[in-house]
Amino acid sequence: MDAMLAFPLKTMDFEKEAEFAPGVSGEWMPITNGKNTAFSLEPPAPRHSGHSQKIRIASDDRCYAGIAQRVSVRGGIRYEAKLFARATREIESLRLAIVDRITGKTLGEAEVAIESHDWREYKTEIRVSAASADAEFRLTISSEEKTWKDSISTGALWLDHVSLLPEDHVGLVKPDVFEMTKRLNAGMMRLGGNYISAYHWRQGVGPAYERPNVMNEAWDHQADKYFGTIEFLEFCERLGVEPLICVNDGSGTPEEAAEWIRYCNADAETDPLGALRASHGRVEPFRAKYWEIGNEVWGPWQVGHCDAEEYAHRLVAFAKGMKAVDPELVLLGCGHTDDAWNRTVLDIAGEHIDYLTMHIYQHYSTYGYPGRDAAERAPAEEKFRAIVSYPEVSRYAIRQAADAIRSSEKARHVKLAITEYNTMYYPNTIRQGLPNEHTLEAAVANAANLNEMIRSCDIVEIGSFSDLVNGWLGGCIRVGDNYADQKKGRVPGWSGKGDLVYGTPTYYALELFANADIAxxxxxxxxxxxxxxxxxxxxxxxxxxxxxxxxxxxxxxxxxxxxxxxxxxxxxxxxxxxxxxxxxxxxxxxxxxxxxxxxxxxxxxxxxxxxxxxxxxxxxxxxxxxxxxxxxxxxxxxxxxxx
The missing domain is CATH 2.60.40.1180 (Golgi alpha-mannosidase II)
Structure with a gap:
């Protein structure tokens, strides 16, 4: 998700521990010419999470000091800088500058007057004169001109939440990403996947800098807190698409899911959760209609993993709790390519849902290539024939699920939603280098699979490609040069084109199908x-x-x-x-x-x-x-x- 957002900075809340330099959070680096400058991570500002970054300089050093982070910036536009800061009384101002690392030229700068020893929010603008793929954003204080008597509480600055945002962002999203997404002419946008596996909606509402920093337990990395409920739903509004929200059924509860629905859809004047949404800047209800209960619950990589019977009873409880809030909701239950799972879920919970979901990925392992070595030894033509037989695989899974639906008295009204599909040549554990998912071959396979979903439109009514931007596998929109999967590869930005936005061949296949005049x-x-x-x-x-x-x-x-x-x-x-x-x-x-x-x-x-x-x-x-x-x-x- 980070790749689609317009923020050039990382670790904006100093949420990471020191990684590259003692006492300095995450991707930030210390800068100073003083012998006694001290850097440390301290507790955050009130209602914030992560850390605050402390920088302390000595008057006798007559020095400057601060922190910096490498960024890529565009020229001829303004960036809004926002920060929380406090300082001892000697530190009266903070200099912000964007500097080209190659030429040393200052591309834009601003100065903020620090007003208090207590926490304050500060905003300013920096106009960037020229683009630079290798720039550095610097925040510095100085004792070079003003002197003071050094003591236990002098020369100190604390920072919390430092961000830059270009003026042409579209609801926090990069404008090029938004325009490419719009060209896909999607009917629906899904907030789901492993991202939602242990997600609690209250963590993603309210002022962004007051949202907690939490780990995505399924992926074992920091979850992005800046693109929460309102940001996602307004993104869908701008695109003119229906949102599909997947709720956490593993560590969440039916009551929590029902409250999320109220937060999204309730009237601001009559419902406390509608009023809460209004206090966060959105008065009008969103009327989000489609809600998915659980993601890949059959997989041990999910929080709340269980067998089909346990999930089905859980699904009933969630469906009843959610429909009690709004009987008109459209609910999706977690299905599988495993027939026994689907039949159990449909028999127990079929009457409570409108769709059964499936995730259908096309990969080498089911064709007798259990590992990378076996696949690499196989002839390229043979592997091509395997991957492009994607529609036959989907047809098999769809017909099997359709038979289960027809044979269940409680579930004959249920339709299928393929809420994730893509090629997936290798599992995460052995994937390396350039993903095959970015190739023309993958586009051919995905296009043939789209044909199959069209042929099956009597039962398949929803199809959701995974992913949109970069993502864990083969996002159809790419930002920058991060070609490899999330575990391996070069550090993003190595090409000097870290902000370039473009589409994979599959992107153009999706665009072609989505804009065809077909009914x-x-x-x-x-x-x-x-x-x-x-x-x-x-x-x-x-x-x-x-x-x-x-x-x-x-x-x-x-x-x-x-x-x-x-x-x-x-x-x-x-x-x-x-x-x-x-x-x-x-x-x-x-x-x-x-x-x-x-x-x-x-x-x-x-x-x-x-x-x-x-x-x-x-x-x-x-x-x-x-x-x-x-x-x-x-x-x-x-x-x-x-x-």
Missing amino acids: RVVEHELSCDTFDAPKHAWGVPTDGLPTLDVVCCISRDGRKLTALVVNRSLEDVDAELRANGFEAAPGAVVREIAGDRIDLVNDVFEPEAVVSRRFEAATEGSGALSLRLKAHSIYAVELTAAQ
Whole structure:
């Protein structure tokens, strides 16, 4: 989540212990030319968490001292600097400066008058004259001009919560990230995953600097407290999407979930929790409708992990408590690709939920490649066939879950929500280097899987790609040069392009599908070559799979017919498309995602190596055209009805 936010600074609340220098928190570094300067971490300001950073200088040293952090900044804009500080009476001012580390040039500066020995909030603006990918933000005090008699309480400054925020942020989000997200034309945005596993909503509301610093217990790192409930829901509002909020069922309670709903949706004048929301700056209710109860509860990496029966009874308690607040809520229960789990949950709790969730990832291990060595020894063509058979894997899991729904008297109204999907070549424990999830091959697999979800739209009504930005695996929007997973790789910023925002090939596949003018699936006939994929551990049929994965759809007004075609071959395919029964105007609009290698990626040096390309193709007669489909490629072919 940090990558999507516009703050250039880390450890803004001095929440980390000393890492790089004694007495200095996290990524901050000491700067001083005094022999007796002392740095230490002390208790935070009232209602704050983390630490306060103390800096003490001696008058006799006639020195300067402070802390600094490496940042990347953009030029020609203003940054708001916010901090909490207190000081002994000799320290009357604090200098803030952004300096280019290569040239030493000061790009922007400001001075803050420190008014009290007690804690105060200070704000100022710094106008940055030029961009720098390798800058340093410095906060310094000085005894170079004013002198005093050194004693036990002189020359000291305490800092708590130091932040920078560019003026063009969009609800704390980087503007480029927001614009790229908007282009995805999403219908829903999910706040879920392991992030929510031990999340308590009160930790993410109110003034950001008063929110506690907490660990994400599932991922074992600091949770980001700046993007809480209101920030997420207003992000969804700006995008025009429905929010989906996943509640903590492991260490949370039904009462806590019900209170969260009231905080989001209740009237500010009649409900105390609605009034609390209003006091935090949001008067109008959000009317958040979709709520998911638990995330991957079947997995031992989750807080509150349990078996299906225990979860199902827990689900009933949560559903009753939440619907007591608002009977119109749409509730999602935690499903699995395991049939026994789903049947147990549906039999016990099916009448209380509207959707059963599943997470379907496509990875090597189910194709007989248990580890990295085995996968690397396998031929590239064989592994390609495995990964691009993603729709067959999803079809197997979806049909199995649909059968469980149909066979449960209590749950025949339930639909499926695929709340996480993506390629996942290797598990976290053995992944290293550049993730395969960023490749054109992954985009081809994900696009074919999108076709399968469209084909299954009678039962699958929600699909949520994981992740949006950077993330644990293969976020479709990338910020900077952090290509590897969260455990390994170079320190972000190594390329000098640490703020560049761009999309993976899968981003362009998602954009292509999301912006296609489609409303209903129409039947089609397909004749093409086939291929055999390696055997799958679940017993998924993998022989005789069509090289072309195709779905055809028509727009709501019936005037546009679109064929979504994925070439799952390593060779070009000459295709003929004919639209029988659709009187088409001359010409077709074609959108293409292709590249000359399956391992082609976008990166900070070539961020548009793989993008969506639009061109027009000639037709013969009414809706007939010939088209060369490039190897390992994705197409949307759109015909428009004749006038």
